Amino acid sequence: xxxxIELENFRLETDGLFDNNNSQNERAVKDQITGGYGDKxxxxxxxxxxxxxxxxxxxxxxxxxxxxGSKVMGQDSISISLQESSxxxxxxxxxxxxxxxxxxxxxxxxxxxxxxxxIALCLLVVIVVVIILSLVLYSVLYVxxxxxxxHKSLVVPRFYSGSMRLNFTTDLLSPWENQSLALSTQLxxxxxxxxxxxxxxxxxxxxxxxSAFRNGSITxxxxxxxxxxxxxxxxxxxxxxxxMVYNVLYQHLYDQEPDSDQLLYIDxxxxxxxxxxxxxxxxxxxxLLENTTQARP
Amino acid sequence: MLLxxxxxxxxxxxxxxxxxxxxxxFTDLDxxxxxxxxxxxxxxxxxxxxxxxxxxxxSHLNLMDQPLFHLGHTTTFVIHGYRPTGxxxxxxxxxxxxxxxxxxxxxxxxDWNRGAANLNYYTAVANTxxxxxxxxxxxxxxxxxxAMLSSIHLIGVSxxxxxxxxxxxxxxxxxxxxxxxxxxxxxxxxxxxxxxxxPTDAQFVDVxxxxxxxxxxxxxxxxxxxYANGGAxxxxxxxxxxxxxxxxxxxxxxxxxxxxCSLNQTCNITAYPCSSYxxxxxxxxxxxxxxxxxxxxxxxxxxxxxxxxxxxxGQTKAYFSTTSESPYCKMNYKVDIVTWxxxxxxxxxxxxxxxxxxxxxxxxxxxxxxxxxxTATRLLAQFDEDLxxxxxxxxxxxxxNVIGPRYKMRLLHIRLTPLERPDRPQLCRYDMILEENxxxxxxxxxxxxxxx
Numbered sequence: 001x002x003x004x005i006e007l008e009n010f011r012l013e014t015d016g017l018f019d020n021n022n023s024q025n026e027r028a029v030k031d032q033i034t035g036g037y038g039d040k041x042x043x044x045x046x047x048x049x050x051x052x053x054x055x056x057x058x059x060x061x062x063x064x065x066x067x068x069g070s071k072v073m074g075q076d077s078i079s080i081s082l083q084e085s086s087x088x089x090x091x092x093x094x095x096x097x098x099x100x101x102x103x104x105x106x107x108x109x110x111x112x113x114x115x116x117x118x119i120a121l122c123l124l125v126v127i128v129v130v131i132i133l134s135l136v137l138y139s140v141l142y143v144x145x146x147x148x149x150x151h152k153s154l155v156v157p158r159f160y161s162g163s164m165r166l167n168f169t170t171d172l173l174s175p176w177e178n179q180s181l182a183l184s185t186q187l188x189x190x191x192x193x194x195x196x197x198x199x200x201x202x203x204x205x206x207x208x209x210x211s212a213f214r215n216g217s218i219t220x221x222x223x224x225x226x227x228x229x230x231x232x233x234x235x236x237x238x239x240x241x242x243x244m245v246y247n248v249l250y251q252h253l254y255d256q257e258p259d260s261d262q263l264l265y266i267d268x269x270x271x272x273x274x275x276x277x278x279x280x281x282x283x284x285x286x287x288l289l290e291n292t293t294q295a296r297p
Numbered sequence: 298m299l300l301x302x303x304x305x306x307x308x309x310x311x312x313x314x315x316x317x318x319x320x321x322x323f324t325d326l327d328x329x330x331x332x333x334x335x336x337x338x339x340x341x342x343x344x345x346x347x348x349x350x351x352x353x354x355x356s357h358l359n360l361m362d363q364p365l366f367h368l369g370h371t372t373t374f375v376i377h378g379y380r381p382t383g384x385x386x387x388x389x390x391x392x393x394x395x396x397x398x399x400x401x402x403x404x405x406x407x408d409w410n411r412g413a414a415n416l417n418y419y420t421a422v423a424n425t426x427x428x429x430x431x432x433x434x435x436x437x438x439x440x441x442x443x444a445m446l447s448s449i450h451l452i453g454v455s456x457x458x459x460x461x462x463x464x465x466x467x468x469x470x471x472x473x474x475x476x477x478x479x480x481x482x483x484x485x486x487x488x489x490x491x492x493x494x495x496p497t498d499a500q501f502v503d504v505x506x507x508x509x510x511x512x513x514x515x516x517x518x519x520x521x522x523x524y525a526n527g528g529a530x531x532x533x534x535x536x537x538x539x540x541x542x543x544x545x546x547x548x549x550x551x552x553x554x555x556x557x558c559s560l561n562q563t564c565n566i567t568a569y570p571c572s573s574y575x576x577x578x579x580x581x582x583x584x585x586x587x588x589x590x591x592x593x594x595x596x597x598x599x600x601x602x603x604x605x606x607x608x609x610x611g612q613t614k615a616y617f618s619t620t621s622e623s624p625y626c627k628m629n630y631k632v633d634i635v636t637w638x639x640x641x642x643x644x645x646x647x648x649x650x651x652x653x654x655x656x657x658x659x660x661x662x663x664x665x666x667x668x669x670x671x672t673a674t675r676l677l678a679q680f681d682e683d684l685x686x687x688x689x690x691x692x693x694x695x696x697x698n699v700i701g702p703r704y705k706m707r708l709l710h711i712r713l714t715p716l717e718r719p720d721r722p723q724l725c726r727y728d729m730i731l732e733e734n735x736x737x738x739x740x741x742x743x744x745x746x747x748x749x
Binding site: 198 | 635637638639640670671700701702703704705707709710725726727728729730740742
């Protein structure tokens with residue numbers, strides 16, 4: 001490398017003169033390059049040298065004792081490089097480009113930090129910021145895979161049915177049919193709400209139908225419909241197991257305070273549930289309901 | 298009035314005089330004697346229900362001279378260990394009182410302080426053989442007078458455990474029982490069975506380990522070996538040398554205090570036979586199948602009730618955890634959790650039980666537990682106090698991640714089984730979401746499902 005050789009030459013000179021003072025070395029290189037650029041004219045060279053003196057004033061103060069020598073040195077270097085630039089053709093400018101890059105990299109930008117240090121520092125900061133940003137983005141954009149599901153995939157129905165006793169004071173004046181209807185609606189809403197709110201069962205819950213009967217006490221019958229995906233072997237064994245469906249209802253009723261002023265209090269102990277193996281729609285449920293009523297004494 | 302005062306004074310003087318003349322005390326040596334070394338002299342101090350506070354030295358030859366000594370009763374020897382300072386052990390009075398409460402027996406406190414109190418541990422170890430020969434000679438004498446070997450129980454602490462082992466070996470293992478409380482490890486570790494305590498030394502050998510990483514013996518030595526808190530570091534014992542003497546002796550001494558608590562029976566410490574403490578903490582050893590229909594063995598004096606099953610099993614290692622203070626009992630719950638998360642979750646679980654205003658907490662954090670979809674994860678939750686009835690339970694799931702999304706654990710089912718109280722109902726709850734670091738409270742239900 002020609003540039004290196006040149007540098008070495010300078011070093012040899014400066015070594016001899018200034019006791020291997022690196023800052024002097026650097027300055028010499030800078031000066032040389034300032035002068036070395038083709039667009040700089042002869043009469044600019046003193047200015048350029050002086051400019052660089054101003055730029056590196058702190059250095060100068062450090063090496064004041066050798067300032068005179070350095071000026072001489074600077075001028076020398078300029079003259080040498082000028083000679084060179086006049087000799088070499090344009091094809092050689094690439095070499096100067098590399099030399100220029102080196103100079104830029106070694107230039108002190110802020111408080112003894114040279115450019116390459118600053119670049120490295122910037123890179124490091126960028127990398128850290130990217131890492132932190134991506135982590136933050138991941139946390140923000142993270143979609144819980146268990147929260148997402150496809151409604152359309154839920155096609156296979158599963159039924160549960162059972163009964164519960166209601167603690168409900170009947171109004172003797174209005175006809176029982178009306179009261180029964182109101183009670184059923186209320187109960188349906190309650191059951192529907194509790195299953196829809198269930199984290200595990202909510203997505204599979206489809207519908208509920210109920211009917212209330214006065215039979216000594218008031219007994220309500222209910223039918224639950226769940227929809228499952230085609231692959232449901234595990235689901236039936238765990239999430240949609242009878243134990244689970246029953247206990248979700250049970251613990252909801254269990255958490256209710258008996259003395260709360262809720263209109264509809266159901267004693268959890270009276271809840272009964274079985275697996276309905278029949279597939280059908282609400283109409284079918286109604287027919288079953290009628291059958292059951294007839295079957296009961 | 299004056300007469301009453303006079304009577305009281307004379308009574309007091311007579312009592313003092315009586316004590317001074319009649320009672321024999323445990324040898325109390327000074328530190329300089331321990332430094333110089335003393336010659337071994339084995340004293341047998343007899344305590345019975347009739348003289349709980351006043352030991353009587355028993356003659357080795359004419360043991361029938363002592364009217365309080367009944368050959369028909371069981372005889373329990375209490376053998377102390379290495380005494381570097383020469384002072385009598387602090388627990389002698391307690392152990393005598395509590396043993397006497399178990400039954401009418403002869404309690405013989407073996408005082409070999411003159412052999413055990415020596416700064417040179419090697420000398421004390423060498424003296425164990427001589428002390429053992431001395432005690433053996435006495436037991437031979439008892440046997441000649443008609444005592445049954447099977448009615449003899451040796452309780453040895455530290456070095457005393459090996460003394461008991463040597464006595465048992467000299468009597469060809471015909472002694473009824475040896476209890477070893479943290480048998481000494483230094484100079485005994487790695488020795489063949491004849492040079493230490495081993496299960497052949499008595500018909501039944503039960504061992505309690507509390508300091509296997511310092512003064513205690515690491516390996517199993519008896520038919521059942523209890524390891525308190527894994528056998529190494531005991532809760533409540535100082536962790537640094539700045540605490541002085543107790544830093545050295547606390548773990549080792551804990552064995553005696555645990556044993557005293559088992560005699561006291563304020564609460565029973567259930568131990569779980571297992572291959573390691575880690576497996577026990579993982580909840581892998583909570584069934585005690587091999588003892589069915591009996592429960593898991595109980596630490597201490599009353600483990601003799603499990604004797605037949607334990608003899609059949611050969612050697613058993615049993616683990617338990619304790620609190621830092623007397624009575625040391627923990628309340629253990631088996632926790633079964635089934636989750637429905639698609640992907641595996643790792644984390645620790647913190648469980649709080651509420652009863653009225655009282656709250657106890659168990660942190661299951663000895664390692665990260667794995668929760669897999671539709672797979673039951675078994676945990677062991679250890680509480681410092683037994684709260685009953687449990688009115689509220691608080692759960693918290695912690696992954697320990699500092700950054701990243703907050704994961705959720707979706708429970709299908711959690712079941713808490715009180716291990717030490719099978720009479721109490723199991724506690725259940727269904728369908729819950731535990732968000733990371735967020736506490737979720739609920740009212741537990743009894744697990745029975747009669748209406749399905």
